[in-house]
Amino acid sequence: MEKASRMTKQRKLILDVLRSTKSHPTADWIYNQVRGEMPNISLGTVYRNLGVLKEKGEILELNYGSSFSRYDCNPENHxxxxxxxxxxxxxxxxxxxxxxxxxxxxxxxxxxxxxxxxxxxxxxxxxxxxxx
Missing domain, CATH: 3.30.1490.190 (Ferric-uptake regulator, C-terminal dimerisarion domain)
Structure with a gap:
């Protein structure tokens, strides 16, 4: 569990990308943005890190019953x-x-x-x- 809590380079970059937009992007959009700075990152890594950030209460996952979720860097209920x-x-x-x-x-x-x-x-x- 200690490893999952650490702020890795990938996790920090994903969080920075989320904080840089007012939109509520999909994991695919985040992945494409992150790849600009970290070309070797995989989509699976982005999904895993989004899950960790959600569990830590740093982001919200907005699931509208569709095939994809959107992510929000404002973790407060709104x-x-x-x-x-x-x-x-x-x-x-x-x-x-x-x-x-x-x-x-x-x-x-x-x-x-x-x-x-x-x-x-x-x-x-x-x-x-x-x-x-």
Missing amino acids: YHLTCTKCERVFDLKIPIQKQLVKEVMDIDGHKVLDHRLEFYGICKECKKQEVN
């Missing part, structure tokens, strides 16, 4: 909007609705550890293109 036209994912700067967790626990008696609320719509850039 909401997203996915554009149904361009498929980009945007962070929303609205407060987490903690009362929803309380309602679920009070009404159904479940123990809620976390929640994720996703919004789907048309981003402002795509909305501008619709007008033109």
Whole structure:
């Protein structure tokens, strides 16, 4: 376990690439960016390191039930909007609705550890293109 916790060159580069973008990229996109600086890195290494970074709480994995996940360098719980036209994912700067967790626990008696609320719509850039 000690080895997995160490900040390797590959892991640092992957994290730097994630932090350098406001998008929520796929592992393939990250892999292509990292290869520019580290040509011998494999896609499997990128996936393994993304998994370690997720386990350490340094990044979020956004899995929308599709065949690929997107990654977010902001590990704090926050909401997203996915554009149904361009498929980009945007962070929303609205407060987490903690009362929803309380309602679920009070009404159904479940123990809620976390929640994720996703919004789907048309981003402002795509909305501008619709007008033109």
